[in-house]
Amino acid sequence: MVRQELVARHPDGLPGKWLTPEDLAELDFFKGTKRAFKIKTATNFAPTAGKPEPGIKAAVRREYQKGDVLFHAGDYGSTAFLLLEGTALATIPERAQAVPVAGRTPRSLDFLGRMFGRRARPTSGGDAAAAGRLGIGEVSAYASLACEAPPPEQLLRPGDVFGVDSCINFYPREATVVAAERCVVVEMLRSVLDTVRDAGSASEQVNSRYRTAAIRWQLRQSGLFRSLSEEQLERLALASELLTNDSEAVRDDAIYGEGQPADAFFLVRSGTVKLSQVKAGGELIFGYLGRGSAFGFENLLPSRETPPLRLRCLSHPTLFPELDLGARTTFGRAASCEVIFPRGETGIGRKHCKIEERDGEFYLTDLESVNSTLLNGERIQQAAITAGDRITVVDYLFELTRAPRPTAAAAAPPRFASARALDNVEIVRIDAASLASLAQENPRLLEVLTEVGQQLEAAIYQRTSAQRSLDSELVGLNLYNSQNTLLIDLDRCTRCDECVKACSDAHGGVARFTRDGPRFGRYLVTMACRSCTDPKCMIGCPVGSIRRRGSLEIQIEDWCIGCERCANQCPFGNINMVERPALAAAAGPPSMQATVCDLCAGYDRPNCVYACPHDAAIRVNPSAFLSAADLG
């Protein structure tokens, strides 16, 4: 039975029994040894302003029958679950399905729009514009759950806590959880989970299991380690640790600094990391890496210096050992040569030819020999040579190769750039020595890591100045963090405010955004919710009323107590406090409630875009949509 049918059984939403603090106190999991636990628990269940009784729904007891789906992989959720009775199965699919938002179906009259409403929008990189217009409710590409080698399904037993990742990090659910038999769970908002993690008796258990599961999941989700066996993956997991902004190894959000020894390798589990160098004129940002990215490859890649050329004799390998070319290498029968031919080879001159290094390049020069020197079968007097070339001296054939790259056992090279967390991050740190040990057992692993490292190097460190300007602008405006931003093309906008009026009409007379904000080239980045991948607004809500519920949009439930914490925490000022009419039974001043753009949940598309007559208002993923050309 899927969630929609569960909703249909009870008109007020999913069935369950709202739990009071007293109900929770009877469960072992929620018992706390600290006074702070009781205070925080009480806060979670404080009565809503103006209401005569507690109305906060911070924890609910639910019952599922066999086959019921608790949640799908790819759902947005803001709750964690504690299994009280029965069992459930958690399965991680190879790829999560897109989750449609209720009501998001095209209407019949839109065929005219599809016929005549073709957009002329400058594209960057071909289909970037199309890719940038994120479909509402689709799984964000930023939070892709592709997993080529999903782990076996996991059996959840009473006492297990699951769904913690989505509850803490606000990313889509990682797994689909289905009731294996009749089971009873307590579904809790983050405020309750945070209380347990901070002050409850089960805090260490929850945190430890979360860290362990997070590391194992990230290693599997990253395609870099798919060549490892289960046993090797387990060893790698044991050699890894989960870093957050609060970890000792991360000070002032710095993961590592430029020049520090590259003794570890990193996977980004959540949040964003910035790679940069400090230059005389300021900071040079190479780029930013999000969820699923890997960085810190310096210890795996060759040093930036080109390895020396190595001479190998193909025709007489036992006569001539491999030789790394130096500044000068002379071939001949004379004892002073570096490559000495047998005295009986009268066809070879005493000094037949030489290889010299000049300005980083190697040159082969024939020393006026009688029988010439051949380079790749052709007679030469002097020519530049490189790896892969073949030199023939009479009957002796030599090949040039590159010396092998230094092994990880060598001293760790210095970091080329510094890595800093731009927001709340979770990073899996893998010890370089452990990784090197595994690479010796599994050569394919080193090949993959080296290949990816070189791709990263090409993608990040060799970006053009235009691309870096774009990155700097995206980071400066915090657009890297945005999944769905309302932009207004100021070259089309006539400032008619139809977008704002439509928003107001759709939300009981209170507009949820402001047609003002910073500019990105000709685009106005409006003060509307950006659906951040790292929504700071949701952190610390004392009653868990701000959340994502099944889809991308952020909702503020009616039990908001108006504390303004979310409004103060939003870095962009996109949450506004509005007065709620005082309830008839209440005395005192009207209470405030936070309001935020909810992407017009319940409509087939946001009304701001729908109501713009000039095609100026668009909702995009800014990282995919905007280009350096837009900066002008």
Add this chain to the structure above:
Amino acid sequence: MLINSDHTPWLAATVIVTSAATASYIYYVEVTPYGPSGGSWPGIAYGIIGTSFMVIAGLLAARKKVRTWRLGSAQLWMKMHLWLGLLAVPFILFHSGFRLGGPLTLTLMVLFTVVTLSGIFGLVLQQFLPTMMTARVPLETLRSQIDHVAAGLSADAYELVASVVGPLAEASEEQARLAAEEEVQKARPANWKQIARQRPAATQPPDAGPLRELYLTEVRPYLNRRPLDSRPGPDFRQLMIIASDEWRGKVEKLVRICEESRQLGVQLRLHAWLHHWLFVHAPLSFTLFVLTAFHVVLALRY
């Protein structure tokens, strides 16, 4: 609305329909022994089609009243408004047989012409004024907030000057605004939008007299000018030369405040150009519809 390649299908359809209608009119004229007439069957057909186009185009105003209703996007309706409105022109001309007729039809034709031309005028303005505003008013704000922002700029300027020269009795409005702001902030201490204001100086430095004088004689009147226009702000060059290191930075901020005030004036002017043509187009369109209805009833009845 910006006319770009998005409109190609509409343009093509308009050209095709106009061409077909023109061809049919030419044929109609050729075969009609007494010339074209609005009361003939072809003439009535042209009239019905042209009026239908006008009605659909005019329904944009109604569509904008029900913004959240799913009746097709606003862009679609705007494109229909533009192109069907244009398409109505040949059909109405064909319906009239290129004659003005009596007083009512003459009035209708005049209204129709003014409405069409004003619409085209507005469309032309929309091709370049938004870009002009974006370029010339980087400090643009919401039109409805301009007065509020301008008053805030006056208060900001007073705060800067008073922090150097001390309180100024002449700037009572600014003082009242700052006091009111402080009261609001006290009522909501948790709100992140708190602004930390500088206090007025206890005494005026001996070299700050020119600052006080320039503020009272030029800066304050400029910032408080109403209506806001786009004339240049006061000349600060002399003051910058004599300003001491202590308060030169504040003079630079005053320059930026005056520049923002100037830009608000520019914004008001450009905004007026972008929208005031509607004061002609909209009411005349309504009048046109009313008289058209009158004309239809009269023509069909009599």
